[in-house]
Amino acid sequence: MTTSTEPPTGATATPDESEETAGLSRRGLLGLAFGAGAAGLAVGAGAGATAGVAVGRARERIGGASADDFFGVHQAGITTPVQDHLHFASFDMMARTGRDDLVSLLQDWTYAASRMTRGLDVSATGAVGGDPEAPPDDTGEALGLPPSGLTITFGFGPTLFETTEGVDRYGVAAQRPPELSRLPAFLGDDLDPAASNGDLCIQACADDPQVAVHAVRNLSRIAFGRARIRWSQLGFGRTSKTTAAQETPRNLFGFKDGTANVLAGDGAALDESVWVAASDRPAWMAGGSYLVARKIAMIIELWDRQRLAEQHRIIGRDKAEGAPLSGGSDEFASPDFEATDAAGAARIDHAAHVRLAHPAHNGGVRILRRGYNYVDGNNDLGRLDAGLFFLSYQRTPEQFVTLQRSLSTDALNEYIRHVGSGVWAIPGGIAPGSFVGEALFA
Numbered sequence: 196m197t198t199s200t201e202p203p204t205g206a207t208a209t210p211d212e213s214e215e216t217a218g219l220s221r222r223g224l225l226g227l228a229f230g231a232g233a234a235g236l237a238v239g240a241g242a243g244a245t246a247g248v249a250v251g252r253a254r255e256r257i258g259g260a261s262a263d264d265f266f267g268v269h270q271a272g273i274t275t276p277v278q279d280h281l282h283f284a285s286f287d288m289m290a291r292t293g294r295d296d297l298v299s300l301l302q303d304w305t306y307a308a309s310r311m312t313r314g315l316d317v318s319a320t321g322a323v324g325g326d327p328e329a330p331p332d333d334t335g336e337a338l339g340l341p342p343s344g345l346t347i348t349f350g351f352g353p354t355l356f357e358t359t360e361g362v363d364r365y366g367v368a369a370q371r372p373p374e375l376s377r378l379p380a381f382l383g384d385d386l387d388p389a390a391s392n393g394d395l396c397i398q399a400c401a402d403d404p405q406v407a408v409h410a411v412r413n414l415s416r417i418a419f420g421r422a423r424i425r426w427s428q429l430g431f432g433r434t435s436k437t438t439a440a441q442e443t444p445r446n447l448f449g450f451k452d453g454t455a456n457v458l459a460g461d462g463a464a465l466d467e468s469v470w471v472a473a474s475d476r477p478a479w480m481a482g483g484s485y486l487v488a489r490k491i492a493m494i495i496e497l498w499d500r501q502r503l504a505e506q507h508r509i510i511g512r513d514k515a516e517g518a519p520l521s522g523g524s525d526e527f528a529s530p531d532f533e534a535t536d537a538a539g540a541a542r543i544d545h546a547a548h549v550r551l552a553h554p555a556h557n558g559g560v561r562i563l564r565r566g567y568n569y570v571d572g573n574n575d576l577g578r579l580d581a582g583l584f585f586l587s588y589q590r591t592p593e594q595f596v597t598l599q600r601s602l603s604t605d606a607l608n609e610y611i612r613h614v615g616s617g618v619w620a621i622p623g624g625i626a627p628g629s630f631v632g633e634a635l636f637a
Contacts, residue, residue: 262312262313262314262342262344262345263275263312263342263344263345263346264312265308265309265312265313265346265347265625266309266624266625266626266627267624267625268482268623268624269470269482269483269484269623269624270348270349270483270621270622270623270624270625270631271312271346271347271348272346272347272348272398272400273348273437273469273484273563273565273588273621274437274459274465274469274563275344275346275400275437275459276344276436276437276438276440276441276459277400277433277435277436277437277441277565278343278344278345278346278400278401278402278407278433279401279402279404279431279432279433280400280401280402280403280404280406280407280429280430280431280567281398281399281400281407281428281429281430281431281567281584282399282404282407282408282410282411282427282428282429282430283396283397283398283399283411283427283428283429283430283488283584283586284396284397284399284411284414284415284424284426284427284428285352285392285393285395285396285424285425285426285427285617286393286394286395286396286397286415286418286422286423286424286425287354287393287394287395287422287423287425288355288364288365288394288395288421288422289420289421289422289423292364292421292422293364293365294365294366294367294636296421297355297365297421298630298636299421300417300418300421300422301349301630301631301632301633302630303417304349304397304414304417304418304630304631305625305629305630305631306630307413307414307417308347308349308410308414309625311337311342311345311347311409311410311413312342312345312346312347313342314340314341314342316332316333317332317333317413317417318332318333319332320332321333321335322334322335322338323335323338333413334409334412334413334416336405336408336409336412337405337406337409340403340405340406340409341403342401342406343401343402343403343406344400344401344402345399345400345401345406345407345410346398346399346400346401347397347398347399347410347414348397348398348399348400348486348621349395349396349397349621349622349631349632350395350396350397350398350486350619350620350621350622351375351394351395351619351620351621351622351632351635352375352392352393352394352395352396352617352618352619352620353371353375353376353377353392353618354392354393354394355367355394355395356368356370356371356375357371367635367636370477370479370635371477372476372477372480372485372620373476374485374591374592374593375485375592375618375619375620376592376618377392377618378487378592378595378596378616378618379596381599381600381603381613382603382608383603383608383612383613384613384616385612385613385614386613386614386615386616387614387615389425389426390426390428390490390614390615391426391615391616391617392425392616392617393425393426393617393619394422394425395422395619396486396488396617396619397410397411397414398486398586399411399414400565404429404431408429411427426615428490428569428584428615429569430566430567430568430569430584431567431568431569431570432444432445432567432568433565433566433567434446434452434453434564434566434567434568434583434585435452435453435456435564435565435566436453436456436458437456437457437458437459437563437565438458438459438460439458439460443517443526446493446568446583447493447495447568447570447581447582447583448493448498448506448510448610449506449514450506450510450512450514450517451512451516451517451526452566453564454517454526454527456563456564457469457561457562457563457564464561465563467561467590468560468561468562468563468589468590468594469484469562469563469588469589469590470482470483470484470590471483471484471485471590471623472590475590478634479622479632479634479635479637480620480622480623481623482622482623482624483620483621483622483623484563484588484589484590484621485588485589485590485591485592485618485619485620485621486586486587486588486618486619486620486621487585487586487587487589487592487595487616487617487618488584488585488586488615488616488617488618488619489584489585489613489615489616490569490582490583490584490585490613490614490615490616491582491583491584491585491611491612491613491614492580492581492582492611492612492613492614493581493582493583493610493611494578494609494610494611494612495578495579495581496578496579497609497610498610501610507520508520508544508547508606509544509546509547509548509606509607509610510547510548510549510607511530511543511544511547511548511549511550512526512549519531519543519549520542520543520547521534521542521543522534522542530543530549530550530553531543532550532553532555532556544606546604546605546606547606548602548605548606548607551601551602551604551605552598552601552602552605556601557597557598557601558597560594560597560598561594562587562588562589562594562595562598563587563588563589564585564586564587564588565586565587565588566583566584566585566586566587567583567584567586568581568582568583568584569581569582569583569584582611583611588621592618622634622635
């Protein structure tokens with residue numbers, strides 16, 4: 196990260212070439228050179244993938260490292276190739292804050308994010324260029340690190356529009372999307388209120404965990420006095436892919452995950468299942484999406500004691516290649532839910548995850564997933580506190596609700612618990628000189 200000139204207080208802008216040049220020059224003087232290089236588990240959800248502007252999002256090289264364009268028709272971090280690390284944070288606005296506080300926070304966050312995604316410090320003076328007798332503007336742990344493909348995605352929760360007591364704190368209740376409300380209770384939920392919901396959310400993804408943590412740490416610092424972190428989650432080892440070029444990853448149960456995810460090359464699928472259309476309401480959400488986050492604890496020790504054949508039956512896929520149990524040599528073979536064995540039993544069990552999560556059993560419903568594994572140490576019983584931090588994007592939260600209800604009889608439920616939850620409206624993309632969600636306040 197480095198430093199450069201910044202706009203007047205309260206303005207929003209984007210680093211331009213002169214800023215980058217100035218920053219690189221200062222970095223050279225300091226010896227800080229860029230390094231080289233840069234529902235449910237839904238293992239079997241439907242096939243597919245977006246063309247046009249989503250695929251065309253700019254990825255440039257800065258100092259020998261990749262950087263995704265912060266600005267565009269849609270926010271980065273949705274169809275962007277899934278990075279290796281995540282820092283997700285949910286925020287609540289502070290008491291006695293008003294509309295001006297919310298707008299100024301979003302402006303400040305937008306400006307800082309537009310810089311950090313390019314490998315710059317959050318401000319002109321940054322970590323080392325300010326008054327030595329004052330706290331620095333940037334915390335500095337990303338000094339010398341490349342952008343690492345950092346994307347920062349912002350969202351608005353139901354309580355930002357109206358509190359649970361029905362209070363419209365910021366004069367935006369009339370603009371609340373009718374689809375945006377807390378998710379209903381699902382069978383088997385064991386949700387921790389301290390790890391659920393929130394007025395605002397930030398999803399920071401990067402190929403370097405320190406770059407992702409730096410982003411959330413500094414955005415939280417910028418929010419001081421206006422918003423505070425309600426809860427956060429670190430993730431590693433992506434559990435989905437968003438481009439055909441990416442390898443299908445594995446979750447902590449050892450199975451390939453996200454084989455049939457909606458991909459960034461399928462414009463029709465994204466328009467139908469992910470992006471809010473201009474004809475949808477409210478108008479300020481055009482080009483946006485809805486994010487569902489679910490923290491899913493895996494009962495690792497119980498799963499690890501299960502015989503391989505039973506693991507196959509529960510998932511409905513082969514563990515080695517990910518091929519469906521109905522036949523096929525690889526993970527991309529289409530599941531045949533009518534196939535039976537010599538005894539007449541279904542080759543893919545009726546309670547198998549791949550069957551219940553498939554669009555064929557959910558009215559064609561599809562979502563875009565980009566979740567992560569997590570390990571939060573051990574619990575009081577000495578067992579791994581680990582699982583999947585599930586993230587999905589959809590045109591309406593009802594798509595997720597449909598899938599999750601379908602999974603109520605999933606054989607996998609014996610081995611997982613949903614312990615955290617939240618839903619947020621993700622505004623459309625941000626134009627240079629604008630700020631995230633600006634249309635909401637027009």
